[in-house]
Amino acid sequence: MSAAFLDNSLWRNIYCVIAGESTECAARDYSSGLLPGGMEWLAFLLSALVVAAIFANAILGGVIVLIWGERRLFGRFQNRTGPNRWGPWGTLTSVADAIKTMFKEDLVPAEADRILFNLAPVMIAAPALIVFSVIPVGVGTYVADLNVGVLFIMAVTSLTTLSVLTAAWSSANRIAILSALRSVALLVSYEIPMALALVGVIMLAGSMSLGSIIEAQAIPFILVQPLGFFVFFLAAMAEMARAPFDLTEAESELAAGYLNDYASMKFGLFFLAEFIAELSTSAIITTLFLSGWKGWDPIPSHLWFAVKLILVLFVIIWFRMTLPRLRVDQVLKFAWKGLFELTMINIIVTAVLIAIWPEPSTTELWIMAAINWPVAIISIWAVSKLLGTSSYENPTPSASAPIYPVGTETLPANAGVHGGGDK
């Protein structure tokens, strides 16, 4: 058993309280513990459980607050108050909603594949929680600092789509299947720009570990990597199927999409996963582009992280309230023709800059930012030109087009007969 996890202050505190007089903790002034010496393995196990429990519950509590906050913000964006009746400022509304959801009748369609149908909500909730294990929420406060943290995040967040597909397939509902098809299409299209957008950040930091990426951010990477941030933000919005990319739950077309046949807490788990995804996306953006928990000294690092997280969440909600839903072909075209090119430009420019200044200092980062911003603006402009954003023009009728109202021609013999026509 390696003692590397003791670099993590959250782990260390819990471990040393439990383990007591072990060699690793003696140097850190923990003179007595709950367990006798020689039982470090049990202390390790217990502290792992405690850390996992703390993180999971903090995330679930955060989701409750997020749902309330999001509804309040929606209200304010629409000149309403939002939920404000139950509890101070309506804070207990989502608690009441959760209780209501739990006590609803649990329905399973007769045609459904019962095992997969019940498995899908679990499969969607678990990876959503796991993402947080690599995100440092403060100085030395994380579950694990993987050296392939970014890769891990990319891998785990994609699992959501598998669960969506499972849910849609097992509920034997053609509308759900359509929704799942869209979800897979979104994943296939947006996973690539999303991953490639992070290449610039990884190149700058020289590491895939989130801890090292935060350490490397002498200035927030949003300044150095504007194009990367732009692409990653949009791709992440599409990845978690939020407006304006919420094709999987397009109410006007698919009712609730893959959620159509779910009720009770299974439905609740899907919703939970959706909100955790929102939370984790904001946490990832905060970590990779807004320098994570870094800030100025008197304010604790956790608070810095929370403030930045809330800021990103606000922008995400602002996006949702502003932009209307896009069509499927528009969304896919946007990914392949727009974002993909932008990421390529970003990678090339960043690679050249890294070749000039390997291991950049703060001044060199500022120079990179000064180069990257014009590049970002020009390339976004050029790509939008390529995509064709010209304003709508009234179609001009060609010479051969009939002039309406048409009434002078002789009608075919079977015109007006219901179902008749081309035989």
Added chain:
Amino acid sequence: MIGMGLPRGFVVTLKNFLRPHSTEQYPDRHVGLFGAAKEAGMNPVQFLVKRPGDSLKAIAGLATVPVKVKQSARFRGNEFTYFEERCTACASCAKYCPLGIIEIVSVPGKIDAQEGESYKLEVFDIDIGRCMFCGLCVEACPYDALHMGTSFERSKYVRDDLVITKDELWDAEKRPSAFYRPQFEENGFDPFAEEMEDFHDAGRHERKTYDEMKKKWVDER
């Protein structure tokens, strides 16, 4: 210019975000410390010292003050106001009711040279549970005896309780709505501020003086 539509949209939503909300809260609204102190008629410091419990509640966001809803004088509430003195039991309201929910039973009543002749009303029931508040009965009433009401918090547990009888109409507060009664608005009558005590005020004509009445009903006969 290309791409300017997007930021413009964001500015529009942000403007709406910063604007005060337009929700009318009912039946009460949540107030903070300042609102609660204003409601109690003190300044916040006084309120904090004199009523610490209430001010803690207000700071925690749990204090509420009742709200009076702003309504139009022409509001069609779910009861009726009725002036028996004006009613001749002609049953125009019952005839015009599209749902047939007004029941009128009348007998020949008093014959008085001073006040005029009329039928006496035995039964006057309106089944509010089936009423659609079209107001045709009010429009049909030739003597301005029946008016729409102005209240709306009248839910009941039993459907039969929704039938308004003549006695209930008589005992109810006289707050007639100005719906189809332009004379109320001309006279500056506000049903939410005052009650209408005198049935003469409900009419659309000038009130005749005693001498004019005497001339019409006594001298000319």
